[in-house]
Amino acid sequence: MATNEPRIGLFSRGFQAVVNSRAVLIRTIIRCFSGVLYDDIADFILDKEAECGIVYAVLPSEVAKIHSELLKRNINAVKYHGQLSEEVKASSISKWSNGIAKVMIANASFGMGIDRPDVRYVLHTHIPPSMDDYFQQCGRAGRDGSPALCHLYYSYSDKVSLYKLFSHNQENLEVQYANVLELIAFLENPIQCRHKAIMAYYGEVISSV
Numbered sequence: 001m002a003t004n005e006p007r008i009g010l011f012s013r014g015f016q017a018v019v020n021s022r023a024v025l026i027r028t029i030i031r032c033f034s035g036v037l038y039d040d041i042a043d044f045i046l047d048k049e050a051e052c053g054i055v056y057a058v059l060p061s062e063v064a065k066i067h068s069e070l071l072k073r074n075i076n077a078v079k080y081h082g083q084l085s086e087e088v089k090a091s092s093i094s095k096w097s098n099g100i101a102k103v104m105i106a107n108a109s110f111g112m113g114i115d116r117p118d119v120r121y122v123l124h125t126h127i128p129p130s131m132d133d134y135f136q137q138c139g140r141a142g143r144d145g146s147p148a149l150c151h152l153y154y155s156y157s158d159k160v161s162l163y164k165l166f167s168h169n170q171e172n173l174e175v176q177y178a179n180v181l182e183l184i185a186f187l188e189n190p191i192q193c194r195h196k197a198i199m200a201y202y203g204e205v206i207s208s209v
Contacts, residue, residue: 054119054121055122060082062125080106081106124152
């Protein structure tokens with residue numbers, strides 16, 4: 001049964017941000033019981049089954065796993081990552097763009113040139129590598145000006161996984177580590193005004209009251 005209440009994690013935070021005339025509700029959830037992650041995502045999608053969305057992961061293996069788990073739960077989803085053949089990637093984009101499949105499961109390789117305006121939600125199943133990635137991927141939602149939801153699941157182990165990923169490429173390790181810590185601080189800081197931080201990222205200024 002679909003539910004609007006989060007069944008996983010330690011806490012949930014929400015805030016409203018209007019970016020470039022787009023109203024986007026962004027909620028963050030700390031995930032602590034990964035065993036029900038796929039059920040929670042499936043419930044969320046089934047509750048919005050008539051709407052178009054994107055589910056982001058980081059690694060191709062994560063994309064494949066999420067895609068497989070959602071198919072088991074009768075979610076009509078397609079997948080996209082850089083290790084797939086060009087034929088499969090083109091097929092996935094076509095099915096998603098034409099509404100044959102409502103859900104795209106992807107990593108950062110999906111997005112450039114994708115301008116579907118009616119994306120109603122973007123889910124992150126893990127923290128992305130940086131604030132830039134996070135904001136850019138959230139920016140795929142609500143381009144038609146209607147409200148959209150960006151929902152982030154993460155656990156503290158995500159940071160370890162990203163550090164391992166970075167270790168395969170020894171260049172700019174300190175910068176990559178700093179980018180991850182910056183995003184975690186943004187997500188967990190109970191004092192920082194996230195609305196103002198997002199506005200600053202997009203080059204918009206909020207005047208002081």
